[in-house]
Amino acid sequence: QTSIEKIAEEIKSINEGVQSLDMSVTEATENRKAESADYQELLQQDSAAVELLDMAKDRLNQFYNPKLAKETTTKGPYDLSLVQVSLHEQKPQASNGVVSMIATMVSDLKKEMSVAKVEEVNSQKEYEALVADEKE
Numbered sequence: 001q002t003s004i005e006k007i008a009e010e011i012k013s014i015n016e017g018v019q020s021l022d023m024s025v026t027e028a029t030e031n032r033k034a035e036s037a038d039y040q041e042l043l044q045q046d047s048a049a050v051e052l053l054d055m056a057k058d059r060l061n062q063f064y065n066p067k068l069a070k071e072t073t074t075k076g077p078y079d080l081s082l083v084q085v086s087l088h089e090q091k092p093q094a095s096n097g098v099v100s101m102i103a104t105m106v107s108d109l110k111k112e113m114s115v116a117k118v119e120e121v122n123s124q125k126e127y128e129a130l131v132a133d134e135k136e
Helices: 002-064 092-135
Strands: none
Touching: 002 092
C-alpha cells in the first residue's frame, strides 16, 4: 500500500515537473518571438535611416561637391541645375561638417545593426540550447 502511494506521489511530482518545463519552454518561445520581432523592426528602421541619410549626403554633395555626388537616374523634387552659384561662391568646406556628421550617423547605425545581428544570433542559440535541454 505504501509503495503504491510513493509511486503515485512520484508520478504526481514528475507530472508537475513536466508541466513546469512546458510552461518554461512556452515562456521562452514567447520571449524569443518578441525579441526576434524587435530585431526585425530595428533592422528595418536602421536600414531606412541609412538609406535616407545616404540620400541626404548625396544631395549635399550634388550642391557643394558635384564631383563626389553619385550619379542618379531618378529626378528629385528639386532641380539643382536651376540654382545659379558661381564657382567662387561654392564653399565645399561649409558642407564638410554636415557631410561628416551624416557619415558618422550612418556608421553608428551600421554598427548598431551589426551588434543587433550578433545579439540575435546569440539569443537564438541560447533559445535552441534551452529547448534542447528541456527535451532531455
